[in-house]
Each structure stands twice: as structure tokens, then as C-alpha cells.
Amino acid sequence: MASSYPPAQLSSPAPAAVADEARQEGFELPAHTSSVARARAHLRSHLLRWGFPEDLGHTAQLVISEFVTNAVLHTDTGRIGCSIHLDGSRLRIEVTDEGTQTRAPQPRSAGPDEVNGRGLQLVGALAQRWGVSARDTRCGRVVWAELGTTG
Structure with missing residues (x-):
């Protein structure tokens, strides 16, 4: 028997509600150096x-580049998980590895002639907060940073 009620009308949320809505995305990549650029592209998209804002997006891309690079170069992981959470005035970037290393990544002091070794110092200067957490499983860790969404 057909209903006598009119079909439900779908409506879009008010613009203010969309702006306040938390957003989250995640993706996985193989642990290859080419995945650094792919992580930046996914994040940017x-x-x-x-x-x-595009200028803050550049900062976010630098952070995810550093985290993915470190996972590729300094862990024995096969896959890298990336997630981004935008909630109000905060963007959280997380990169997860499956590595078996027990030592957390640490900023180091690079010499003036060294090409590498400044990435986590940059993250520390650009992020409101950043850190490393153990995963819920036996292996791997989550490296995360929080950026403010206002200049």
C-alpha cells in the first residue's frame, strides 16, 4: 500500500553548521619514498x-611530509596510515607506522653542513603541539601534530 505522505525533503545544512562540523579523513600508503608526495597531495586535496586556508595548508603539508619521511626512512614498516581531523580551530595530523622500534622519534641538532636532521625541529616550531603515542597493538606508533586553523 502506498503512503499518502509526501516524500521527505532533503535539505542542506545551514552554512554555519557546515563550518562548525568536525571533519576527518584517513588513507594508507605503502612505505616508499614516493608516498611522501602522495601524502601531501591527499592532504592538500x-x-x-x-x-x-592555503597558507596554513602549506604548513600542514610540511608536517605530513616530515612524519611520512621519518616513517619510511627510520622504521621497518610496510604500510603508513595517515589521518587528518579538522575540528573548529584545530587541525590534527596523525601518521601511523607498523614498525617494531621502541624508541620514539626525537628532534636532533643538525650541524650547519648537514642536509637532514631539522624536520622535527620545524614541526615543533610550526605546531601548537606534537607528540608520539604507542599504538593499541604491539607494534608501531602514532606521530601527531596539532595546528591552529587561524593565522
């Missing part, structure tokens, strides 16, 4: 879709 999501942030542009969400209307994130």
Missing part, C-alpha cells in the same frame, strides 16, 4: 575541499 582534503584541505582544499574543506575550505582550509
